[in-house]
Amino acid sequence: MIPAAFYYVRASTLNQAIDLLRDDPDETKLLAGGHTLLPALKLRLASPALLIDIGGLAELKGIAISKTGVRIGALTTHAELFASEPLNKELPVFRQAASLIADPQVRNRGTIGGSLANADPAADWPGVVVALQAEIEIAGPNGLRRVAARDFFVDIFSTVLEPNEILASIHIPRPKAGTRFLYRKIRHPASGFAVVGIAVGVRLQQGVVAEISVGVTGAANHAFVGHRAADFLTGKMLSRENIDQAAKLLSETTECLSDRYASAEYRANLIRIETTRALLALSS
């Protein structure tokens, strides 16, 4: 439980962090909340030569709400996302999802940027940002670039981030009036991570689905968009029969993960059940 030796630098600007990262990106790790990285160092699952602490970078902090949407700095903690009144007035799904993450200790230190960059297949925020149709802003030696959240996650613990890049912020377009979001998950009983998590955003017009987005986490190698359920429901009533059919289609979409906690068949069934529950809750 003792990490290998490493150099430690606390960056004071984003540019300094990018410069430091440029020197030897493969042997360097960024430290945000530390609630994933520090256990990995102690278990020697990671042994970087240099640790860049980005925890003090003002550029990566804060929640800003504008007419076009919401910008969340990468260093915003789960607890801050839970507590922000302006954010939760716009998008109450943040409070709801944050309340389901782990325990108060983890929520007080863990950051949304750290969670997304780490791309644990069982993390909660990936499913939520996919359903919110967010964009991830990435800072690197060539400046800033943006990637749709649905294209950000590549595989287990793998994203489109290059080793010399830093996840800077998350941008969520303002949803159309009347859009409601819900995140549901089946928690792993020990860690609280999602065995399966389903995030749904839906806008109804006279009971008919005008727009819908679905994000799935926990079930597969990485979070993904529930296209088949959304395509099936668009233009239809959110009736019990249609909900059942959409949930079934979604559960058949992907090759689910299988581990000692949950088989692939069990996870597929949880996709069906949690999608049904989320859509039923949003139908009334």
Ligand SMILES: Cc1cc2nc3c(=O)[nH]c(=O)nc-3n(C[C@H](O)[C@H](O)[C@H](O)COP(=O)(O)OP(=O)(O)OC[C@H]3O[C@@H](n4cnc5c(N)ncnc54)[C@H](O)[C@@H]3O)c2cc1C
């Ligand atoms: C007991 C326990 C229970 C947990 N339960 C849950 C849960 O129920 N749901 C859930 O979603 N999560 C859960 N987590 C994970 C928790 O949310 C982590 O805090 C989070 O995944 C990582 O955020 P962090 O800020 O701590 O990142 P760190 O640990 O600092 O970093 C994690 C990784 O991301 C990289 N990184 C961090 N920030 C950036 C950035 N801005 N740009 C590029 N790379 C970056 C780091 O280099 C590192 O590789 C749990 C963790 C613990 C310890």
